[in-house]
Amino acid sequence: MAQNDSTTGGVMLAADGTPLKKSLDRALRAQKIRALALIAPLLLFILVSFVFPIGEMLLRSVQNTVGTDYIPDVLPNVVVELEEWDPASGEAPPEAVYRAMAIDFSAAFDNKLHTQLGRRFNYETPGMSSLFRKSGRPVTKLDPESGNLKEAFLEIDKDWGRIDYWATIKANSGRYTINYFLAAFDAERTLDGIKLKDPDERVYQKLLLRTLGLSLVITLCTLALGYPVAWLLADLPARTSNLLLILVLLPFWTSLLVRTSAWKILLQEQGVINDIWIWLGFEDRLSLINNQLGVIIAMTHILLPFMVLPLYSVMKTIPPSYLRAAKSLGATNTVAFLRVYFPQTTPGIGAGGLLVFILAVGYFITPELVGGADGTFISNRIYYQFSASGNWGLAAALGTVMLVVVLMLYYIYDKLVGVDNVKLG
Amino acid sequence: MTKSANDGAFVEFERVQKSYDGETLVVKDLNLTMPKGEFLTMLGPSGSGKTTCLMMLAGFETATHGEIRLDGVSINNIPPHKRGIGMVFQNYALFPHMTVAENLAFPLEVRKLGKSEREEKVKRALDMVQMGSFGGRRPAQLSGGQQQRIALARALVFEPELVLMDEPLGALDKQLREHMQFEITRIAHNLGITTVYVTHDQTEALTMSDRVAVFNDGRIQQLAPPDELYEAPQNSFVAQFIGxxxxxxxxxxxxxxxxxxxxxxxxxxxxxxxxxxxxxxxxxxxxxxxxxxxxxxxxxxxxxxxxxxxxxxxxxxxxxxxxxxxxxxxxxxxxxxxxxxxxxxxxxxxxxxxxxxxxxxxxxxx
Structure with a gap:
């Protein structure tokens, strides 16, 4: 055997004298290319529909734009002139700034951008939207060559003399901005620099904590309800367990909207559950919906299969002889479960927990419909910013924060439990 | 607690029947007495009721009728963990999330033994199966034969008087199986423990046992030492099945x-x-x-x-x-x-x- 292996300087050689590694690579190349060709459609699909939009979103959260134009491109002269001005001086900007504004504003008016510009600044300093809208036609009538534009502006609206308005414009004179992220973290620029908002105005922190907290509660509820079900399924003979598994999956065949609406009917003040409650002799009706409790109940139900399935597939692989062995060695049922069965199901708990938690954190429809005022999630706020408010930058920043938070939790989970301990089947 | 009339009997099955579905009997009228220290093999084709008998003795199945006694005491209503019977399973059933030493310490921990005593017994049990240096490994890192030895050591580490083995060598290759047959009988005789061994391999039954019970159709067809079983089969089933x-x-x-x-x-x-x-x-x-x-x-x-x-x-x-x-x-x-x-x-x-x-x-x- 040994004399057939030819080596040169410690490198294994194939029969034709080429290094064995190279020869092996060549033999495997065709296989690799074929494998790549097979996954190419999916890869392309993911690139186009997932990676690109996420990149776009991440970018949008820092881009300082009005529509498709960067603010410094819309207000080129103002940006240059404002460089000289210091808001901390306590004085309104000099005449040159007003002249620049007259030129840029007219150009923006012609491109129908001035209202969008006002709305854009309004996200940060309320009041600017109406100022820009009102000033539209009057500003275009001004003569940029006249020497007294500052007074003319103040005549149109005295708010043109407000320092915080000009400070907002100056703060947004770059192509990129962190202002959206400041807003997402409940911070704002003031004349004294960046500060957190008043505690009772910190909407997003509260929403983020609520989203994570409720998701955790929902995950624990699905675990508590799903674990015994999965165990039962794994323990039963195949025919019965298949039937029960279909029952577990049945909710998937109904529209999410229908299921959530069904919960509305069941849980509302004049609903079935409250009627039974009164019939049992209790006096007060329970408020089970349009609050956090309603969200927990409905989402636990909706996400339950995502906990049961990974648990089931892991439990299915644990032979019943382990429990028998533990008992034959002298363990009571409880000890056998805790020391032998439960530790072997942790990969399923990890997988199910991670799946349910991440799905819950991003959930939208159910909190929207049954959450009421104190049961909404951060995704509801993101949706509001996208649609009603049109503040795409803030929505993107909030989305980015969520993405980072989830990735961080995933990282912590990996450090604590180990992701290779997660088993989906 | 009534002592059995049959003195010297350690394990007794008296008129034991077992049915799973209420229609057919898997075990029909089983009577068996084993003295202390005997190595008895239950041999038979699959579905003959031998494993069911073993599971009833271990306590994982309940007898539909009849009485099972251990050392003169009826154990019908004693749960498995209180019977103190060691058991080696077909697929070894070593706990995959514990090391070999933790697996062996498990029966000692649930019996609340002190740490030093535990360690000493684990070490002695590992040495007994010549696996002394493998305490820190996980079962998945061991070969089939090594896992088999650990399963044996775990069943013996808490010093039970009765050990049950359910086709423990089924998954091993021929050479290893023959070696383990010898090893198991040596250890069983050295420790003087009573062993009930289930197999469908007649060579294994003949080479290892003091007595063999040939099962078919829920009944013991013949219960005899190996030589008698081979040379003087009592009916045509036994004659066909053995050799x-x-x-x-x-x-x-x-x-x-x-x-x-x-x-x-x-x-x-x-x-x-x-x-x-x-x-x-x-x-x-x-x-x-x-x-x-x-x-x-x-x-x-x-x-x-x-x-x-x-x-x-x-x-x-x-x-x-x-x-x-x-x-x-x-x-x-x-x-x-x-x-x-x-x-x-x-x-x-x-x-x-x-x-x-x-x-x-x-x-x-x-």
Whole structure:
């Protein structure tokens, strides 16, 4: 055997004298290319529909734009002139700034951008939207060559003399901005620099904590309800367990909207559950919906299969002889479960927990419909910013924060439990 | 707690029946007594009830009827973890999330033994199966044979008086299996423990056991030491199941004491020993071991009946020759001859005459 292996300087050689590694690579190349060709459609699909939009979103959260134009491109002269001005001086900007504004504003008016510009600044300093809208036609009538534009502006609206308005414009004179992220973290620029908002105005922190907290509660509820079900399924003979598994999956065949609406009917003040409650002799009706409790109940139900399935597939692989062995060695049922069965199901708990938690954190429809005022999630706020408010930058920043938070939790989970301990089947 | 009348019996099954569905009995009227220190094997084809018996003894199945006693005390209503019976499972059932040492310490921990005592017993048990240096490994890092040893050590580490083994060597290759057969019997005898061993491998049963209980159809067909089981099977099932066996069918022609003559369906007449036939005219199946068939007529008594045979196939197996013959209408009559210097090697097509000692040919139930 040994004399057939030819080596040169410690490198294994194939029969034709080429290094064995190279020869092996060549033999495997065709296989690799074929494998790549097979996954190419999916890869392309993911690139186009997932990676690109996420990149776009991440970018949008820092881009300082009005529509498709960067603010410094819309207000080129103002940006240059404002460089000289210091808001901390306590004085309104000099005449040159007003002249620049007259030129840029007219150009923006012609491109129908001035209202969008006002709305854009309004996200940060309320009041600017109406100022820009009102000033539209009057500003275009001004003569940029006249020497007294500052007074003319103040005549149109005295708010043109407000320092915080000009400070907002100056703060947004770059192509990129962190202002959206400041807003997402409940911070704002003031004349004294960046500060957190008043505690009772910190909407997003509260929403983020609520989203994570409720998701955790929902995950624990699905675990508590799903674990015994999965165990039962794994323990039963195949025919019965298949039937029960279909029952577990049945909710998937109904529209999410229908299921959530069904919960509305069941849980509302004049609903079935409250009627039974009164019939049992209790006096007060329970408020089970349009609050956090309603969200927990409905989402636990909706996400339950995502906990049961990974648990089931892991439990299915644990032979019943382990429990028998533990008992034959002298363990009571409880000890056998805790020391032998439960530790072997942790990969399923990890997988199910991670799946349910991440799905819950991003959930939208159910909190929207049954959450009421104190049961909404951060995704509801993101949706509001996208649609009603049109503040795409803030929505993107909030989305980015969520993405980072989830990735961080995933990282912590990996450090604590180990992701290779997660088993989906 | 009533002490059994049967002194010296350690494990007892009394009129035990078991049914899973309420319609058929998997175990029918099982009676069995085992003295302390015995190595007893339950042997039988799958579905014969042997594993069910073992599971009832371990406490994982309840007897539908009858009583199971351990050391004179009825254990029907004692849960498995209080029976103190060691058990080795078919797939070893080593806990995958624990190291070998933790696996072994488990029965000691649940018995609340102190740490130093635990460590000492674990070490002794590992040394017993020659796995002393493997305490820190996980079961998945061990080979099948090593896992088998650990499973054995774990079943013995808490010093049970009774150990049950459910086809423990089924997953091992032939060589390792033979080695472990020897190892298990050595350890069992050294420790003086009582062992109930379940297998469907008859070689394993014969080489390891003090006594073998042959199961079929929910009943013990024969309970005897290995040599008796092989040489004196009580019925045709046992004769067929244990070892290789030639059978011929016929009717009892005459019977006197421990001799009878049988008229085969082919018309030939042979000598046999009546075992469970009683009168002339009974249908019978006679059983002759391949190595007890004589092809040298000079070695038989003058009045012995012989049969004509034609050699169909000659197989050289090293230590023995295996020859297939056509005899009295059947084509799978096999004889085995030792590969000795003076042994004849039969050629296919050769016509010979065969016979046997009457006591080697057992006339059994048909």
């Amino acid at each position: 290789e066996n030639n059978t011929l069918n016929g009717v009892i022609q005459s019977i006197s004491g421990d001799r009878c003559t049988v008229k085969l369906d082919s018309g030939d007449v042979i000598d046999a020993k009546p075992v469970n036939v009683s009168k002339v005219g009974d249908r019978t199946q006679v059983s002759i071991r391949p190595e007890r068939v004589e092809i040298n007529k000079d070695r038989l008594s003058k009045d012995a009946h012989t049969l004509k045979a034609e050699v169909l196939e000659f197989i050289y197996m090293g230590d023995i020759f295996r020859t297939r013959l056509r005899v009295a209408g059947t084509e799978d009559f096999v004889i085995k001859t030792r590969n000795a210097p003076d042994q004849v090697r039969l050629q296919p097509g050769q016509q010979i005459e065969i016979g046997w000692l009457a006591e080697d040919c057992r006339a059994l139930d048909a």
